[in-house]
Amino acid sequence: MSGERNTVTLIGPIAPLVLSMVSLCVGTSFAKTLFGIAGPAGMTALRIGLSALLLIAVQRPWRWRIDAVQARAVIGYGVVLACMNLSFYAALSRLPLGVAIAIEFLGPLGVAVAYSQSRIDALWVALAAVGIVALVLPGASGHPIDPIGVGFALLAAVFWALYIVVGKRATRVVPERQIVCLGLCAAALIAVPAGIAQAGAALLEPRVLMIGFVVAIFSSALPYSLEMFAMKRLPNQVFGIVVSMEPAIGAAAAFAILGERLGGWQWLGMASVVAATIGSTLTRPRTDRPQALPA
Secondary structure, three states: OHHHHHHHHHHHHHHHHHHHHHHHHHHHHHHHOOHHHHHHHHHHHHHHHHHHHHHHHHHOHHHOOOOHHHHHHHHHHHHHHHHHHHHHHHHHOOOOHHHHHHHHOHHHHHHHHHOOOOOOHHHHHHHHHHHHHHHHOOOOOOOOOOHHHHHHHHHHHHHHHHHHHHHHHHHHHOOHHHHHHHHHHHHHHHHHHHHHHHHHHHHHOHHHHHHHHHHHHHHHHHHHHHHHHHHOOOOHHHHHHHHOOHHHHHHHHHHHHHOOOOOHHHHHHHHHHHHHHHHHHHOOOOOOOOOOOOO
């Protein structure tokens, strides 16, 4: 009976976590449909800017008081958040969604390895490297993977790693609920001007604004809420294993919404990166806290 209760206890939070990843990937796929009009920077601006406005309306941050140390933490978090999203959407404009997510997963994998003293992590690094090589090979359809897109995805991975490190430090001095709202506001100060510079008045078109609002909800507000619910209730290893499925979920969402197809090498590469992430999660010390998905 105890085993059944444990299973039910895990299934309850796993469902919202899976739903958060589905929501994130669906929102990102819809964002990509407007890259031809607003560009990746323009859609990043709408995602971050509208998400910030939604949180401002709900949380009313003008009531909060922060000191200089907290302000520096918020600014650092916001800068990393903006750069992570700008680089990921730039990669997405040149790569299939599943491939971009898989490469970006090198960020949290790198953080896990950097803070680990286990020799077996060398195996996970090697497996991830094999996966990346497979990802950048031509697919079964004969279409090569854009090397510039790979570069942007690797840059996004670097910023995701920094997001984890900077975010952890920020939550030590700023309440978690406040850091997300204030961090998005700080990120908007970078992402919105970048989006305006690329898209200009196209950002004000009704169709663009409408899809941008959908993206803001499905890619930020909804998945973050679901993820926080799951994070507090799942063991670290279970959380990490479930999250590692995101590249496959992204590939499925992109196929359904965008018609993106991956070749055999790309699927093999994603499987290798996912396996490396799962392996790193299983061999990670149990005291580690689950790593949040990018906001």
